[in-house]
Amino acid sequence: MGPGGPPGSQAAPLPSNLPFRVVSKNIGTGAYAIIRKAIPLHAAKPVIAIKFINKQHAFKQGRLTPTQLKREITLHEHLSRGCHQNIIRLLTWGEDPNWNWLAMELADGGDLFDKIEPDMGVGEDIAHFYFTQLMNAVAFMHSKGVAHRDLKPENVLLSANGDLKLADFGLAALFEKDGQTRLCNTVCGSPPYIAPEVVQGKRSQRIDVLDVGYAANICDIWSCGVVLFVLLLGNTPWDEPTLESEEFVEYMETKGHPNDELWAQLPQDILSLLLGMMELDPRQRYTIADIQSHPWFQRPNKYLSPSGRNANPIGLAAEMLSQLRIDFSKPPSQTQRSVPSQDVDAMDIDCSPQYTRPENINDITTSVPITPLTDDAAPFDWERPSTFATFDPSTMPPPRLPASSFFQLPPSTQDALSQDPAMSQFTPTPRTQEDLITLTQAARQFRDVLPPSSFSRFLSPLSISVLVPLVVDALTRLGIPADMPDRLLIEKWEARGEASVKVKMADPRRQALSGNVVVERVVLDGGVGSCEVRFVKGVGDPLEWRRFFRNVVVGMGERVVMRPGR
Template sequence: MALAPPGSQLAPLPSNLPFRLVSKTIGQGAYASIRKACPLDAPKPIIAIKFINKEHAFRQGRLTSKQLQMEITLHQHLGRHQNIIQCLGSGEDTLWHWIAMELADGGDLFDKIEADEGVGEDIAHFYFTQMINAVGYMHSRGIAHRDLKPENILLSGEGDLKLADFGLAALFKKDGKLRLCNTVCGSPPYIAPEIVSGRRSQRQDILDVGYEANICDVWSCGVVLFVLLVGNTPWDEPTMRSEEYKEYVETAGHTTDELWQTLPPEIISLLRGMLKLDPAARFGLDEVRTHPWFTRKNPYLTSAGRLANPVGMATQMLSSLRIDFSRDPTQSSQRGPSQDENAMDIDSAPRRSRANPENINPLSSTQPETPTADMPFDWERPACLPSHDGVSLSQPAAAHHRTHTQSQRVSGTPFLSQLPPGTQDALSQDPSMTQFTPTPSVPLSLTQVARKFKDVVPSYSLARFISPMDISLLVPLLAEALHKLGVPIPAYSDDQIEDWDTAGEASIRVKMADGRRQGLNGHIVIERVYYDGPMSDVRFVKASGDPLEWRRFFKNVVLCVADVVLRPG
């Protein structure tokens, strides 16, 4: 078996898999990708397979096979819990480790939450309760997660929370004996202060004095609760370089920050307990569970800890997503990043220490690229979107003529009402269209037939839009938007533009720092689709980084190209 470039999607996957792959890539990280699979002799159940490229993991994340095996061992040790992604099996060959897991077919929780807005108190309480249940179960098994953040919180098709990604998990209790952890790990906005401020005299990623990993998980849960409620983190990092954190420390939690002012006293009481600087004084999970706000009644929560009204919750969450076209785009609606050059590392390699100044790379970079042999166009297309089956995308002359005709037919800002009736009917049922209406609402046709959460809010990302413009016109507009937002891209030739339009698909790679100087990586994928004629489907596919930061990025790009975004009306 020939070796392919590390991290390349062309690297041949294991040939002796005990299941059948049934999708292209549905998720991707620094050195891993995820696909759907099913049994060899049956169409169900559908599961998720995480493929980890060994060589790339070692070079990019400094992970050895022993460390990768530890992730698998700890994940399997957790067994079954309704709010934790279950590990179903694993294997390896010379190139890959693979992990078979339960499929979270509801997608990312925080992809469905509006940045800088958050969700209502009942929804926040529901998901916080499920997260505490999951973390409490992990701790009862002696395992701490150590990387609790929105990126690792998924949903089932019924809308229940599923905790994922145990690459940084650690055994903090064995045979009843507690052990301290020394590795510096986690994401700066969610990491506990004792990890960041600990003394490191030998190595930047190892503390001289260990920390209680389970108590650090409580801190992270507190930050996640804050994000659920307001759609933003309380600080960039728990150091005195962050003005918000500095005030929180100096006022003993009685900060004047406007985000805190929006929260009711009961929640602030719980947050202050979970976010105590002194680990010894910080709430444990028992204190969290007995807090009055945690024990409040919740109309969404069943006695078994599951979602009682999935369609109702999904409808409320979908109708809360909104892009305000009256606003101007900003480089980041999040608080500005720390100006200290020794701030934590941008999360371009998730397993590396974020507290190592040598890892800092404050520059943003974006590379537009077409699908080539080195970078195949391998992202899974959402099942509900038009298929290319039976349609040739390589008809240059005809495709150019049809696309320009479509573009010319819609003058000014494109609205559904300007399109043929058949196109209007098809696109009015697209859940992602609701975010572009002045007063978002969910079509009755969606909720009337819905039985599950995912029937209203799809598993795929809602960071997408439809445009009547063809690819050759859209790419320069998107490039201009990225430049305006401070994400530079190199010039491309007329031949590249021709290749994009001929292929009917293009991918602009995005690699940048978000508003908190954390890594934000993915692709802007443009594909020609057909609704009574050719149009362009523009999807923002996140590979790694914070989901809310990715949505902020998506919203700002949309505002920059607002005149070509198809809207209801």
């Protein structure tokens, strides 16, 4: 098993005495954790997910304490005993001197919000379906006396059939035990989704602890309202619920009726539900019973079975796929903010953000420096999403293709492009119903139409030595700092058949966003050489990562991308 950290070192290989076999490279990363797939020692299934937490980074350089980690495990075990269908189950856990590891149910449908187009959202049926499943999960948690306290898109995953799976209980808290309730005082969460009472209370003793606590379960209701807003519209209503946000101030002053084009798009029945969930006074905020009795919540849904599961996985996936499209005729949307280059420490911000200190909410660059686990890790240590064969430099020469995607492809290659759902987002015109039938006719489950691997990738006929400068140039024009590699490094990447460009930025809502743009030579059906460009998110909002991907691709231009039908 390969080393896992500290970043860039061989000092801490992953544990060797595990009760399972790790069978993948990284499928997810965090500020001090990586996630890989594993299977039993002497069997081929089931496939599970293992979260490896690097103690050095979590405890010494980060903000996580052993007590917090133990609380996460205890509460996740408590919830897993109920085996709720919309909550990721914790199977077992362990540790060695360098790592803690958690073996969990694998959400083999990937990230929900990676499959949603920014600034567009999803249709009302799909939003209602996933909101219903989210509320079912939260209702179960609350019935066990546990509040999540970090409900946001990064923590919403999918099963193979497209059912919602709530994940990451690192900030969960026990608010009720033996019939006794208690308030929480710790300021934590993600600013766009956090409830206002968490960040607006008085703090006279410590900057991260409130003098008067808050009801964590009621705060979860607020966060669920913001998630529903994002499902419907593809954007958050504000960057933070404080007086520093003009959008939030307007929401307060108009009592939930801001003169904003986003809010104006919401039907009245949905608006009434959101206003109840995002009531400023937590004493007047909707309870779960209020939500579940609301007419919009009780509306019929063709995708929702009586048991609360996905009644039509293929149909739901096809509808979501039809909404994913890169339109090269539109300029890039609101771009990400780069972190000021003169603030070196700010480049190592806490990118989870697993623990948000109140002094950091208004300015992301003032975060206490922390080195995310992925910062200096091997740039190619991710599981490849594509089914295309990897280029082998020892058996094939580099492809010599024209600097344009307008060239004739063999029929087998064109067919492979047409059958790859991720490539269908680059079709010159919106997909027809016939196109969707072709893509879904052989599908048996949700993930056959919307695979778990990220849609933030494309194929190009260009070589690595041409693509990397194009990527760096597009990043620079978007205001994202990226150094142009020198000729010798590019030649080394070209010979090796793989390259990686690291990016760090703040998204339009001033939240940390980081990852790598990986360029890897591959061979398509028909023996055609090309490059796959994958935008591998390290940490941050998946919807914002999708927006970042879209902006870079549009900035590079449509002639860079291989597209079906060409």
